[in-house]
Every structure is written in C-alpha cells, then in structure tokens.
Amino acid sequence: xxxxxxxxxxxxxxxxxxxxxxxxxxxxxxxxxxxxxxxxxxxxxxxxxxxxxxxxxxxxxxxxxxxxxxxxxxxxxxxxxxxxxxxxxxxxxxxxxxxxxxxxxxxxxxxxxxxxxxxxxxxxxxxxxxxxxxxxxxxxxxxxxxxxxxxxxxxxxxxxxxxxxxxxxxxxxxxxxx
Amino acid sequence: xxxxxxxxxxxxxxxxxxxxxxxxxxxxxxxxxxxxxxxxxxxxxxxxxxxxxxxxxxxxxxxxxxxxxxxxxxxxxxxxxxxxxxxxxxxxxxxxxxxxxxxxxx
Numbered sequence: 001x002x003x004x005x006x007x008x009x010x011x012x013x014x015x016x017x018x019x020x021x022x023x024x025x026x027x028x029x030x031x032x033x034x035x036x037x038x039x040x041x042x043x044x045x046x047x048x049x050x051x052x053x054x055x056x057x058x059x060x061x062x063x064x065x066x067x068x069x070x071x072x073x074x075x076x077x078x079x080x081x082x083x084x085x086x087x088x089x090x091x092x093x094x095x096x097x098x099x100x101x102x103x104x105x106x107x108x109x110x111x112x113x114x115x116x117x118x119x120x121x122x123x124x125x126x127x128x129x130x131x132x133x134x135x136x137x138x139x140x141x142x143x144x145x146x147x148x149x150x151x152x153x154x155x156x157x158x159x160x161x162x163x164x165x166x167x168x169x170x171x172x173x174x175x176x177x178x
Numbered sequence: 179x180x181x182x183x184x185x186x187x188x189x190x191x192x193x194x195x196x197x198x199x200x201x202x203x204x205x206x207x208x209x210x211x212x213x214x215x216x217x218x219x220x221x222x223x224x225x226x227x228x229x230x231x232x233x234x235x236x237x238x239x240x241x242x243x244x245x246x247x248x249x250x251x252x253x254x255x256x257x258x259x260x261x262x263x264x265x266x267x268x269x270x271x272x273x274x275x276x277x278x279x280x281x282x283x284x
Contacts, residue, residue, distance in 0.1 A: 006186040010194055017198055020217050021205035033217050036198075040224050043191065047235045049243050052250075056227075059250055064220065064257050071261050072213060075268045095207035099200045106196035114189045121239025136243075143244045155251050162255035166262035 005046050012039030030068045037061045048126030051137045191232040199225035210275040212264050216257065223253050 012035055019032025037060045044053035125135030144152055198221060205218030227246045234242015267279065 003184050003186055006190065013194065013198060014201075017201040017205075017221050020214070020221060021201060021208065026211060026213050029214050029217055033220060036221060037224065040228055043194075043228060044231055047191070047231050049231050049234075049246070052227075052231065052243055052246055055247070055250060059254055060220070060224075064254060067257060067261060068213060068217065071265060075265065092208060095204050098207060099204040102203055103196060103200040106199065107193065110189060110192045110196060114192065117188070117233065117236050119236065119238045121234075121237050121241070123238050124235060124240055124243070139240050140243055140247070143240045144247060147241070148244055148248070151248055155248060158252065158255050162258050166258050169259075169262040169266050 002046060005042065009039045009042040009046070012036070012042070026072050027069065030065055030072065033068070034061050034065050037065070048124050048136065050126065051140055188232055188236045192229060195225040195228040195232070198222075198228070210277060212267075212276050212279075215276065216260055216264075220253065220257070223249065 016032045016034070016036030016039060020029045020036065023029045023032060037056060041053040041056040041061075044050070044056060125139045202218045202221035202225060205221065206215050209215050209218065227249055230242045230246045230249070232242075234240065234246075271278070
C-alpha cells in the first residue's frame with residue numbers, strides 16, 4: 001500500500017517539477033508547481049507528518065502559489081516565453097552537466113550514508129501509526145514550544161520584517177516626497 | 179508479512195528528493211523569467227523539506243518535522259519579499275528577463 005502511494009506521489013512530483021521547468025507559460029508553470037506541492041503533501045502523510053501536510057497544502061498551494069498567480073496576472077507577464085532561443089551559448093549543456101553531476105553527488109552521498117543513520121529519538125506520534133488523532137500536532141507543538149521556542153520567537157521578528165519590507169518596496173512614491 | 183510486498187525505504191525517499199532538488203537547480207540555471215526561477219527555488223526548498231521529514235522518520239525524532247515548520251515560515255517570508263522586489267522592478271521596466279538585470283541600477 002505504501003508502495004502504491006509512493007509511486008503515485010512520485011509521478012505527481014516529477015511530472016509537476018518537469019512542468020515547472022519546461023512549460024513556456026508562467027501560469028502553467030505555477031499550476032504544475034501545485035501538482036508537485038500536493039505530491040509532497042501526500043508523502044508527508046505517508047511519513048507520519050499529518051500536520052505538516054496540512055500546512056503544506058494551506059501555505060504553499062493556498063498562499064504562495066496564489067501569490068505567484070496574482071503577481072503574474074497583475075504584471076501582465078503571462079506571455080509565452082520563447083524557450084528556443086538560448087541567450088548564452090552552450091548554457092543548456094552546462095546546466096544539464098551541472099544537474100547530472102549534482103544528482104550523481106547526491107546519489108553517492110545517499111548510497112554511502114543511508115546505512116549509517118541510526119534511530120535515536122523517542123518516536124513520532126502519528127495518526128497513521130494508530131495514535132489518537134491529535135498526537136502528531138501535540139508532539140510537534142511540545143517540541144516547538146519547548147526546545148525551539150527561541151527560534152519560534154525569532155520567526156515572528158522575521159515575519160514582521162518581511163511584511164514591513166514588502167510594504168516599503170511596493171509602495172508607490174508620491175510626488176514631492178523623496 | 180508477505181515477502182513480495184515491497185515497502186519504500188528511506189533511500190527511495192531521499193533519492194526522490196535528490197531528483198527534485200536537481201530539477202529545481204537546472205530550472206534556476208536554464209529559465210530566464212524571474213517568476214519561474216522563483217518557482218524552481220520553491221522546488222528546491224520542498225526537496226529539502228522532504229529530506230527533513232524522511233530523516234526525521236528514520237531517526238524516530240520529531241525534530242525533523244519541527245525544522246520543516248520553520249523552513250515553511252522562512253520560505254513564505256522569502257517569497258513575499260522576492261515577489262515584492264520583482265513587482266517593484268517590473269513596474270519600471272515590463273517584460274523583463276533576468277539577463278536585463280545584470281547591474282544593480284534601476
């Protein structure tokens with residue numbers, strides 16, 4: 001059963017990722033991105049991370065992709081990009097070579113290092129594993145609000161800075177001021 | 179348990195996220211539309227998230243999922259600021275590709 005889920009989600013992820021890279025139209029690329037994000041969410045559920053799967057769908061598919069689509073529509077940059085022209089000579093080949101080398105390096109690292117990972121934690125509570133429905137959220141919350149509470153507070157500062165910075169960036173400067 | 183049933187191991191998930199990360203990298207290198215390049219960066223971030231969740235499960239440790247939570251927040255902030263910059267640039271010069279932005283002048 002998990003194999004079936006894995007194969008389906010993998011197909012979704014790979015097709016979506018290739019769509020992001022290869023589709024000419026930015027709107028199509030954004031919709032392919034949604035497919036990939038849903039596939040990742042499915043794999044999160046399969047790996048006992050239900051809360052993160054929900055957050056993935058809400059934040060990524062619900063907020064970030066909608067933001068992308070808004071910007072595409074707002075700026076009117078939804079014209080088809082000509083992928084045939086290659087402004088830098090040989091760029092595609094170099095990019096492909098870099099991709100193959102990176103994949104080889106990552107694959108070698110995974111192949112050599114996979115067996116050295118030893119289970120050491122106290123377990124992950126999960127609905128999939130048969131615990132009570134809120135177990136995953138409770139465990140994650142107790143981790144975030146005890147071990148990582150400092151990082152959590154810093155995150156709030158980051159969000160405030162991002163909001164203020166974006167408002168400043170996108171504000172139209174009125175005539176007369178600066 | 180039936181011997182014929184194949185269960186995807188940690189290595190499978192890690193290889194999938196490696197493939198996803200590579201596709202994102204090649205996309206950033208190949209595409210010239212700044213919005214599509216941003217989407218490819220999102221692909222790379224998601225590959226890393228998948229790695230965190232997979233290794234968190236393998237290590238039996240909830241910390242992997244906690245870190246993914248923070249990565250999601252940082253990714254959201256990054257997208258907001260990045261799209262703000264793109265909107266600010268595009269408002270001056272429309273129909274632009276990243277090759278036209280080689281210098282830090284408006």
